[in-house]
Amino acid sequence: MNAEDHTTSRQIHLVSRPEGWPTEDTFRLEEVELPELGEGEVRVANEFVSVDPYMRGRMVEQESYVEPYRLGEAMDGGAVGRVTASRDASLPEGTLVQHMQGWRDVAQGPAATFTAVPEIEDAPSSVHLHLLGMTGLTAYAGLVEVGRLREGESVFVSGAAGSVGTAAGQFARLLGASRVVGSAGSDEKVAVLTEKYGYDAAVNYKDAPIREQLPDVMPDGIDVYYDNVGGDHLEAAIDVMNRGGRGVLCGAISSYNERAARPGPDNLGRLITFSLSLRGFTVREFAERYRDEFADRAGTWLREGRLVYDETVVDGVENAPQAFIDMMKGANIGKMLVRI
Structure with a gap:
């Protein structure tokens, strides 16, 4: 990955549909050159990506509330990161954003698919992927x-x-x-x-x-x-x-x-x-109805010191598959995260 402009994205692709437990061979690390930013797009350096139980269902072809992952393509999921390049005035460089282009170190796409989130005093950006997310x-x-x-x-x-x-x-x-x-x-x-x-x-x-x-x-x-x-x-x-x-x-x-x-x-x-x-x-089903109410109440409880949390953190996007497998086996306390 280019340290200055993040023009290369290291991504985890799904390469086989597991029967039973996924293994390391279910996934492959790919390095992808990103195109130039188009009008209204942003590029984001992810800080944390989430691995979650529901992702197991997306690894197989079955009817569900969300489409299955496609073989040979980058997987997605919750992530939080910072805008490093922007062609949209609503998300200038440096903005902290939450989005669904996880399982990679650099994300890019229309600004509308990224949501600006507040910096939380005395809390890491990853809190937007669990307690406040x-x-x-x-x-x-x-x-x-x-x-x-x-x-x-x-x-x-x-x-x-x-x-x-x-x-x-x-x-x-x-x-x-x-x-x-x-x-x-x-x-x-x-x-x-x-x-x-x-x-x-x-x-x-x-x-x-x-x-x-x-x-x-x-x-x-x-x-x-x-x-x-x-x-x-x-x-x-x-x-x-x-x-x-x-x-x-x-x-x-x-x-x-x-x-x-x-x-x-x-x-x-x-x-x-x-x-x-x-x-x-x-x-x-309820995200739109409760999002503002939840953000207000949970944010207040956290600021008042009435909420606590744990994170189990694995470093490196290349280790996301193992983090996912470990999470499915119950190795984590609190949220399992991959730090980029």
Whole structure:
């Protein structure tokens, strides 16, 4: 990459569609010469790029809410960077921007596809990729719109040590939840949830079946279940949901790399007898409706010191594939990021 004008972009391309777990051979690092900037375009040196669970679904050809990645082309995803060259007055050089041309070190395109974001005092630019970005908005909108969380209710969050889970737990507390409990895959993560993120309790789902552990930590039942895991966690939550309980189905990371579909929960009859509801969603459904409200509330909470976060950072765009695989295996606490 040219250090002065960033005219070369190092990018990760998808070169095969994985069956089961992706491997390093699923991806290839390519170096691409960028064309001259056209009128109304900008060039951006990325500072951080995001790797997220939903990207696994885009690696295969299947019907979904977003198109699959194309073989032999650069992958995309959330990124934050700084404008290094501009032919659009709305985004002058030096502007910090958020955009969807991740998995590369230099991005280029119409200015309309880049959004200026504020500099946050005492916080890295990467915060716009998690707590103040789509990750945070996903957690917030899921609780408010899908979960209809009311003050005094109890909340259980699966995959609670990930980026969405750590945000959801904090937001639930700030929105008035009476008890917030989470699950994670190690004793270290369990300790982080209770000691840093304010969870009332947390369980290591590897210690014993989650279905056996959950009744002990949610003795008064669950009003809102924020699901990032699916599978056995969803089944366990249905067991102890209170009458009128709501399940917020955000992710199902436990099954993303499986070759065959799992059987569904064996206790769906409780949805009828206890008037339970389960609703899946993607943040795109509510982004416009909640973006300003979320930005105002989350920004205020962060400035007041009422929100905390963790980042697991891997250096170098060439290491993005391994960062993604590690994230899928639960190696991160908080947001998994690649620093360029």
